[in-house]
Amino acid sequence: MQRLAQGNKDKAIDLLNERLTFERASVRLYDSMLEKIxxxxxxxxxxxxxxxxxxxxxxxxxxxxxxxxxxxxxxxAHAETDRSRLIALESQGLEKVVLDGDQNPAHLFHALLTAELVDNAGWQLLLELADEADDDEAREAFRRRLHEEEEHLIFTREVVERLTRTELLGSPAEVVAAAHPT
Known part of the structure; x- marks a missing residue:
C-alpha cells in the first residue's frame, strides 16, 4: 500500500476512507437484509x-x-474526508430503502444490487490504481476483495432476476403451464 500512497498519501487515504465508508454502509444493509429476509x-x-x-x-x-x-x-479511519462524505450522501438512498422499513424483497434486493454495482466499481478502481502504481501487495489485496464483491454481485443479480421473473411471469410452475397449455 505504501507504493500506491507514495505519490499523494492524503489522496490515497481519502480513497481508502471512501471505500471504508461504503463498506460500513454495506454491513448495515446486509444486517437489515438478514433480519428482513x-x-x-x-x-x-x-x-x-x-x-x-x-x-x-x-x-x-x-x-x-x-x-x-x-x-x-x-x-x-474515522475521519470524514471529501470522498467519504460524498459516498455517505450517495448511500443514503440505498439505506432509506433497506433500513427504513421497506419489506418488499424485490425492493430490498434491487437496492442491494445497486450497492454491489457501486462496490464492485470502487474496488475495480483501487485495483487499477494499484496496477498503475506497480504495488503488488495492494494489487493482490484489492484483487481478492474485488473477487469477493463479484461473487456478491452475481448472487444478488440472480436473486433480482428470479424475483422479477416471478413478479412478471408468476411462479416457475405457472410459467411452464402458460408456455405449454393443454
Whole structure:
C-alpha cells in the first residue's frame, strides 16, 4: 500500500476512507437484509440467508482491513474526508430503502444490487490504481476483495432476476403451464 500512497498519501487515504465508508454502509444493509429476509415466509428467500450472511461477513472483513490500511498509512479511519462524505450522501438512498422499513424483497434486493454495482466499481478502481502504481501487495489485496464483491454481485443479480421473473411471469410452475397449455 505504501507504493500506491507514495505519490499523494492524503489522496490515497481519502480513497481508502471512501471505500471504508461504503463498506460500513454495506454491513448495515446486509444486517437489515438478514433480519428482513429471515422473517420472510418464502422458502426460496430463506434459502438465500447463508449467502447473505457470508457476503455480510466479507463486507465486515473489508471494513476492518481498510481501517488497518488507513492506520498503517498514518490516517484516521474515522475521519470524514471529501470522498467519504460524498459516498455517505450517495448511500443514503440505498439505506432509506433497506433500513427504513421497506419489506418488499424485490425492493430490498434491487437496492442491494445497486450497492454491489457501486462496490464492485470502487474496488475495480483501487485495483487499477494499484496496477498503475506497480504495488503488488495492494494489487493482490484489492484483487481478492474485488473477487469477493463479484461473487456478491452475481448472487444478488440472480436473486433480482428470479424475483422479477416471478413478479412478471408468476411462479416457475405457472410459467411452464402458460408456455405449454393443454
Amino acid at each position: 429471515g422473517r420472510a415466509a418464502d422458502p426460496e428467500l430463506q434459502g438465500s440467508l447463508g449467502q447473505l450472511r457470508q457476503s455480510r461477513d466479507q463486507e465486515k472483513e473489508h471494513e476492518e482491513w481498510l481501517e488497518a490500511q488507513i492506520r498503517a498509512l498514518g490516517g484516521d
